[in-house]
Amino acid sequence: MSGGAYLDHAAATPLDPRVREAMEPFLGGAGSPSSIHEWGRHPAEALERARGQVAALVGADEDGLIFTSGAVEARNLAVKGLLAGNRALGRHVVASAVEHPATLAACRTAERAGAPLDLVRVDGEGRIAPAALAEAVREDTALVAVVHGQPDIGTLQDVPALAAAARAARPEARVAVDAGETAGLVPVDMASMDADALVVGGTALGAPAWAGALAVRPGARLHPLIEGGVEEGGKRAGAEALPAIVALGAAAEIAREEMAARAARMEALGERLAAGLLAVPDVRLNGPRRGRIPGNVHVSAGWVEGESLALAMAARGVAVSPGSACTAHGGKAAPTLEAIGLEPPWTHSAVLLTLRWTTTEAEVDAAVAAFADAVAALRAMSPLAP
Amino acid sequence: MRTATRLVDALGTWCPVPIHLVERAARRASPGDVLELLADDPLIEVDLPAWCHSSGNELLELRRQGSDYVGRVAVTRGRDGGRPPRDRARGRSASG
Numbered sequence: 001m002s003g004g005a006y007l008d009h010a011a012a013t014p015l016d017p018r019v020r021e022a023m024e025p026f027l028g029g030a031g032s033p034s035s036i037h038e039w040g041r042h043p044a045e046a047l048e049r050a051r052g053q054v055a056a057l058v059g060a061d062e063d064g065l066i067f068t069s070g071a072v073e074a075r076n077l078a079v080k081g082l083l084a085g086n087r088a089l090g091r092h093v094v095a096s097a098v099e100h101p102a103t104l105a106a107c108r109t110a111e112r113a114g115a116p117l118d119l120v121r122v123d124g125e126g127r128i129a130p131a132a133l134a135e136a137v138r139e140d141t142a143l144v145a146v147v148h149g150q151p152d153i154g155t156l157q158d159v160p161a162l163a164a165a166a167r168a169a170r171p172e173a174r175v176a177v178d179a180g181e182t183a184g185l186v187p188v189d190m191a192s193m194d195a196d197a198l199v200v201g202g203t204a205l206g207a208p209a210w211a212g213a214l215a216v217r218p219g220a221r222l223h224p225l226i227e228g229g230v231e232e233g234g235k236r237a238g239a240e241a242l243p244a245i246v247a248l249g250a251a252a253e254i255a256r257e258e259m260a261a262r263a264a265r266m267e268a269l270g271e272r273l274a275a276g277l278l279a280v281p282d283v284r285l286n287g288p289r290r291g292r293i294p295g296n297v298h299v300s301a302g303w304v305e306g307e308s309l310a311l312a313m314a315a316r317g318v319a320v321s322p323g324s325a326c327t328a329h330g331g332k333a334a335p336t337l338e339a340i341g342l343e344p345p346w347t348h349s350a351v352l353l354t355l356r357w358t359t360t361e362a363e364v365d366a367a368v369a370a371f372a373d374a375v376a377a378l379r380a381m382s383p384l385a386p
Numbered sequence: 387m388r389t390a391t392r393l394v395d396a397l398g399t400w401c402p403v404p405i406h407l408v409e410r411a412a413r414r415a416s417p418g419d420v421l422e423l424l425a426d427d428p429l430i431e432v433d434l435p436a437w438c439h440s441s442g443n444e445l446l447e448l449r450r451q452g453s454d455y456v457g458r459v460a461v462t463r464g465r466d467g468g469r470p471p472r473d474r475a476r477g478r479s480a481s482g
Contacts, residue, residue, distance in 0.1 A: 063393075085397050088452060221424075223398025230406040234399040 004317025005363035005370075007273075009203065009295070010151065010181065010354035011321055015247070016206040022250035023243040033240055034231065043242055050249025057205075057252040058179065058198055059189040060215035066232045067213050067245045071180030071201030072102040074214040077225050077236070078176040078197040079106035081214075082143050083115065085221035089172050090140030091115040096128045096157075097339040098150045100178055104335070107145065115142075125288040126155035126340050130165035137169035144175050148193075149182035152323070152336040152352060153287030154296030156186070163194040174220060180204070180212065184255035185263060185294050196220040200252075202244070206356070207251035211244035262357035266295035269355050269364055273297050276368030277353075280375055286337060286350060295355035300337075300346040301371075303385035304378045309351050312374035318367045323350040345384075391419045397454070401429040405437050408459065412443060415461040420446070423457035430455045 006014075026046065031039030033047040048062075055062040068074045083093070095107050097119040104119075111117040118136045122128050128146060137144060144166040149156050163175045179188045180201035190198045197220060202211035216222050222235055229237030255262075274297050277283055282302035301309060306322040313320050323334040337347040353367060379385040394411045396404035404425045411421050423434065431448065434457045438445040444460040 081398070218393050218395065219424075221397055222395070227399065228403075230403055230410065234396055234403045234407050237403075 003366060004319075005359075005366040006319045007353040007355060007359070007363065007367050008319040008321050009356045009359075010352065011203070012209050013203045013206060013356055014358070015208065016251060016254060018254060019207055019247045019251045023247040026242040026246050033242065043240075046242065046246050046249075047240055050245045050252075053249035053252045054200060054213050055215065057188070057256055058183050058200060058215055059191050060198065061218055063233070064216040064218050064220075065213055066216065066235045067211075067240060067248070068236060069241065069244075070210050070212040071100075071178075071199050071203075072212075073225075074199040074201070074212045075100055075102040075178060075180065076106045077214050077222070078178075078199060079103060079110065079143065079145060080225055081222040081235070082174045082176060082197060082220065083110055084223035086142045086174055089142040089174070090138075092138050092141040093117045093143045093145070094120060094133065094136045094141055094166070094173075095145040096120045096122060096133070096147060098122050098126050098128070098153075098155070098336045099145055099147050100151050100180065101335070103145050103147065103176075103178060116140075122155075122339055124340050126150050126153050126336065127288075128157055128162055130158070130161045133162050134165040134169040137166055137173060139170065141170050141173045144173050145178070146175070147178040147181075148188065149179070149186070149293040149296075150287065150336060151181045152334050152350075153298045153340065154292035155287045156182070156291050156293060159193045159195070167194065181293055181296075184252065184259065185266070187259070190215055190217070197222065200248070202248055202251070205248065205251035205255050207247040208244055210241070211248040213248065258357070263294045265357050266355050266359070269359055269361070270295050270297055272361065273353060273355065273364045273367060274299075276364070277371055279368075280372050283375070284346065286340065286342070286346075295359070297353045297355075298350060299353075300342070300350040301375050302345060302349060303382045304349050304375055305345075306348055306350045308378055309349070309371075309374055312378060313351070313367070313370045316370035316374060318370040320367070321352040321354075323348075323352065391415070392421050394421050394423045396423060396425040396427070396430075398426065400427050401433060404430050405433045408434065408437060408457075409441070412441070412459070412461050412463070417462055419461045421457075421459040421461060423455070423459065425455045425457070426453055428455075430457065434459070 033044040174196040176197045177195040178199045180199040183200045184205035198215040200213040203209045224235045286298040310322040446458040448457040
C-alpha cells in the first residue's frame with residue numbers, strides 16, 4: 001500500500017525472492033521423494049538438502065529433523081510426541097506460563113488425559129526464573145517446555161540456564177525448546193541449549209508460515225502424531241510438502257549468512273519504532289526494552305481497545321496484529337499479558353508490531369504516525385478516556 | 387569389532403513402518419555398519435529376523451527392553467538397496 005507499512009511479519013512475511021526461486025521448481029512437478037524411480041531422485045535430493053540446511057542452522061542432528069506444516073504442528077508434536085514416547089519417565093508436565101498457545105493447548109490436552117501440569121510464573125517482563133522452573137520439576141516430570149522467544153511480547157529467555165536448572169532437578173526429564181519465533185533471527189544452538197526437541201518456524205526465517213520443523217535429539221523417544229508412513233523417519237507420515245520444505249531449507253541457509261546484519265538492522269528499526277510509539281501519552285511497552293526478539297514491538301495504549309486500534313491503523317494503511325499475532329480474534333486478553341501481571345484495560349489494549357530486515361525507516365515512521373493518529377481518534381470517542 | 391553407527395528410531399510406529407525404516411537405513415549404510423533399531427511394535431519380533439534373512443543382512447541381536455525392542459543388524463549388503471533380490475527386480479520396496 002502506497003505510503004503505508006506492513007508491520008505484521010510475525011503473522012506472515014513476504015517471501016525472500018531467493019527463497020521463492022528455490023521453491024518454484026517443486027510446485028507441481030512430478031516425482032515424490034519416496035519414489036524409487038528416477039523421477040523421485042531430484043525431489044529426494046532436495047528434501048535431504050533442506051534437512052541438512054535447517055539442521056545446520058540450529059545445530060541439530062540431520063537424522064532427527066522432522067519437517068512439519070509449520071511451527072504450530074511442531075509444537076504439538078514436541079509435547080504430545082515426547083510425552084507418548086516417554087511414559088516410563090512419568091506424566092508430569094512443566095511449562096512456562098508464557099508458552100505459545102499451541103504449546104499450552106497441547107499441555108492442556110495432556111492434563112485432560114490425566115497428566116499433572118504445572119505452569120511456571122514469569123516476572124513482569126516475561127522472564128522465567130531458572131530456580132522457579134527447577135522448583136516445579138518433580139521426580140515424575142516427563143517434560144519441561146520453555147519458549148526461547150515469547151511470540152507476543154518478544155522476551156528472550158536464557159534457555160541454557162533454564163535447561164540446566166531442569167536437568168539438575170531431574171536429568172531424565174525431556175526438555176522441549178520453542179525457537180519457532182527466533183531461529184533465523186538470533187543464534188540458536190540445540191546442543192548449547194541442551195534441548196531434546198526444538199521447534200523451528202518459517203516466518204522468522206523469511207520462509208512461508210506453513211513451513212516448519214521439529215529437531216529431535218537422537219534417543220529422545222518421540223512418537224508421531226500423524227501415523228501410517230515412512231516419511232520423516234516415520235515420525236510424520238504423509239506426502240512431504242516439498243515446496244515448503246525447500247523454502248525452509250533455502251531460508252535457513254540464507255539466515256546463517258545474514259543473521260547478524262539482519263538482527264542489527266531490525267534492532268535499530270525496533271528502537272526507532274518503540275521510541276515513536278512511546279512518545280504517545282499513556283502507552284506502555286510490554287516485555288523488556290533489551291533482550292527481546294529483534295523487530296518485535298508490543299505496546300498497550302490506555303483507553304483504546306487493541307482490535308479497534310489494529311483496524312484503525314489498517315484504515316490508515318498500516319498492518320499490525322491486535323495483542324497477539326496468534327490469537328488475533330475473539331476480543332480476549334492475551335494470556336501472556338495476564339501472565340506478566342497486567343490488568344484491564346492494558347490486557348485489552350495491546351497491538352503487536354513486527355518488523356523484518358526488509359522494513360524501511362519510512363514504514364516505521366508511517367506506523368508511528370498512524371498509531372498516534374488512531375489512538376487520538378479512538379480516545380476522542382471513548383467515554384472512559386480522560 | 388563392530389560398533390553401532392546408526393540409530394533407527396521406530397518408536398510409536400506400526401508394521402510395516404519399522405522394517406521400512408530399517409531398510410532405508412541399510413540402503414544408506416556401508417557394509418560393516420551396524421544399525422541399532424529401537425521399536426515398540428511387537429511384530430518386529432517377526433519382521434526383523436525375516437527381513438534380515440531375505441535381505442542378506444545379519445541379525446546380531448533382538449531383545450526386549452522394558453516395553454521396547456532393541457535390535458542390532460550388521461549391514462552386509464548396504465548401498466545396494468538392502469532389499470530382497472525379488473523386490474529389487476520388481477522395482478519396489480520390501481514390506482514388513
